[in-house]
Amino acid sequence: MPGNDEIRTIIVLDARREAVDISTIYFKDELTQTAKPGQYLMVWVPGEDEVPMSISTINHNGLSSITVRNVGPTTEILDSLQPGTKLGIRGPYGNSYEIKGEKPLIVAGGSGAASLYPLVEAFIEKGIIPTFILGGRSSDQLLFEDELVDLLKEKLVISTDDGSMGYSGYASGYAALLMAENEYDHVYTCGPELMMAKVFYETEKHNLPIQASLERYIKCAVGLCGNCVVGPYRVCKDGPIFDTEMLDTIREELGVSRLDASGIKVRVNH
Amino acid sequence: MNAAGVLGMTPDILKRVYDSGAGAVISKSIGPEPRRGHPNPTLVRVECGALNAMGLPNPGVEYFVEEIQEIKKMGVPIIASFFGGSTQEFADVAYKLSRAGADALELNASCPNVAEELGMLAADAANVEKVTAAVRDETKLPLFVKLSPNVTNIKSIAVAAEWGGADAITAVNTSKGIAIDINLRRPILANVTGGLSGPAVKPVSLRCVWEVAQAVKIPVIGCGGITTGRDAIEYILAGASALEVGTAVMTHGLDVYKEIADGITCYMENNGFTSISEMVGLAHDYENIGVDNACLGMTK
Known part of the structure; x- marks a missing residue:
């Protein structure tokens, strides 16, 4: 096996x-x-x-x-x-971020920075320093801040919900601002689903490709049981990374609903 | 068809199974009330298969009625698998699923993972007949009864289901097993035991199909470790008229449905068969098959 x-x-x-x-x-x-x-x-x-x-x-x-x-x-x-x-x-398990673009923007919310840290390392290995929004509820909730500063220098920017450090507000709001002011060619995001949904809608305005890491109740992890499905996709096997086309397919569920352990649709609340 | 419990959660994923080449789809086993199932680990991969103890997670029949209607709107033939904790519950759930518009029903008499809670119906011929008859009274839909290999004499159980009014027998559900982690020195599954599926069970499940086909006049649906067209042909020759495939999705992806169908077609073309029904149960006549009739099988 x-x-x-x-x-x-x-x-x-x-x-x-x-x-x-x-x-x-x-x-x-x-x-x-x-x-x-x-x-x-x-x-x-x-x-x-x-x-x-x-x-x-x-x-x-x-x-x-x-x-x-x-x-x-x-x-x-x-x-x-x-x-x-x-x-x-x-x-x-699962698929992975595809390393694409020369001027990527990475948007991390809360513990979502976890899956994005290896992505940053992969870009740096290619000689590309991405712009990275590290978002958190407050300044003491910023994951891997020290390590990211070392890797990214001034390309690391901070946002906090309570305004205790950096941009005051949600990381998705800051991402919208940066996308309006700068030229990026690819966007990556991981964090609360409501934040990722907003980042996705923003990339559509700018016609930018995006990859987002989704989270669901995973049981088998091998694509059999179906508990983690979103639209026609199994998060455990077809995901967890969803590209623009997949996100477009699951538009009605993104940031809206997920399955609980029994298979009943419940509201996504963060 | 996808075996019950495999990807039967939502209309969208069942549509994808159908589009992948399954002739019809089967829902998760639906019960009277929502069930969360067992905690994880619910699945562990083992040599030549998987061991699972999901614990019949399902959203309950009231909720699933709408899902069936949505699947029907997509034009997908849907068989609703179902269970209950009592004869009355089996009958009630079957009635509601029929009214919802399912194309057929599969009575799950054989989940190995809820024995302490619900008991395993398929272990007792008299109960199988009683429950099947009670369900029969509530629905005119084609009714399949899915049996367990974990019994002493599967023929007697199959006959009981036939007497109860079943239109077909599905043989079989998973074989009961256990996996132990030697470092942590404990069973891996939260439920301790689980149901073994995949190539590991194929000879056992195939034998069940063989025996059931000898015992009953109604059609048999084969299930257990089918991964290739060759496996499918073995089941058909043993007496199966239709097949369910589950664990092969783990090893071969959703394309496995089309691969199996293509393999069956290839065998039929090589051997001059024009319909599945011409092949069903042929191996039972082995004493009369001369070497002249033997063929070279399939090219893929």
Whole structure:
């Protein structure tokens, strides 16, 4: 069987607090080292649940990481792990960001910066420094700010919902402003779906291609069960990265509805 | 057709399954009330297949009525799989799904993953006959009864479903299994046990089709590890008139439906068959097939 479906045991080597409710968990896993930007892992907390997590570091001297925001019982456990804890993982799963454009704009909201960090590294490897909007609720909620400043210098710009740092308002508002004032040739976004929907509509005004990372309730992760479907797409297998054409297809659901565990459509509320 | 439980969540994804080459689609098993199913891990890949314990997640029949109507509007033939916790619930859900406009019903008598909660109907011939008859009274639609391989004598259960008024038997649901993580020293699935599917179960499921075809006069629908046109032909020769494919989507993607259909067509062309029905159950006549009638099979 393909190795990425096999459940491996990882040992938490380091757990770094990024914000009051966000932490990054570092571990070694050979297959995760070969992941592409935008892919995810299924992370199994034995006795609790198994949840999809974006890969936030791919192979820094053998170390990889996931970054977790505490939004429920399972992520609460992941957000308070001590080094030495054992977890199960399978993956990497899903498609990945396609590296396109010479003048990309990247829009990150909250913990969405996790999946975008490896994308930034991929661009820099190609000699391209993207413009990066790092958005958060407030200045103490800005994920990977120090690392991104090192990589991007003045191309990193900040927005905070409460105005405590940088642009005052939502990252999507700042993105609209930048798209109006500057020439970009590709847009990437990951964060709250309502923010990504607004960024998508804005790219349409400027006729810009976009890639957005969507989140749904993933169960099987291998494209079988259908719990994560949006329109005709399985987020676990056809996604999680949706390009312009896919986003156009799911327009009626984007930022509007998602399936709960039983398959009932419920409102997307963030 | 897609096996029940595979991608049967929404009209849009079922339409995609249909457009991929399935002749009809089957919904997730629908029950009287919404169910979230079991927590994750609900699926683990194993040697030559997958082990799953989804736990019958479904939005409930009241909600699903609208989904069926939407699928019908798309022009997609839909078989509604369903279950209940009692004879009355099976009958009620079947009635509502018929009224919603489904083209056929598949009575799921055989989910291996809710045994403690609901019991497994397909383990008991008398109950299978009783429930099938109760459902029969509520619907004029074609009624399939899906059986389990996890029984001592599948022939007796199939006959019970036939007596109860089933129009076809689907053979079979998954085989009960377990997967253990040696590092964490515990079962992987949250439900501990799950249903094994994929190539790993094919010989067992094929034997079930073989036995059921011998036992009943109604058509048999084959299900279990079908991945290639060759697998499909084996099932047809064993007695299946139609086929359900699930786990192969994990290994071969949605194109697998067309690949299997093309493989069947290729075999038919090579062997001078013009319809599936000419081939159904031919292998049962093995004692009378001379070597002269043997053929070179398929080219793909």
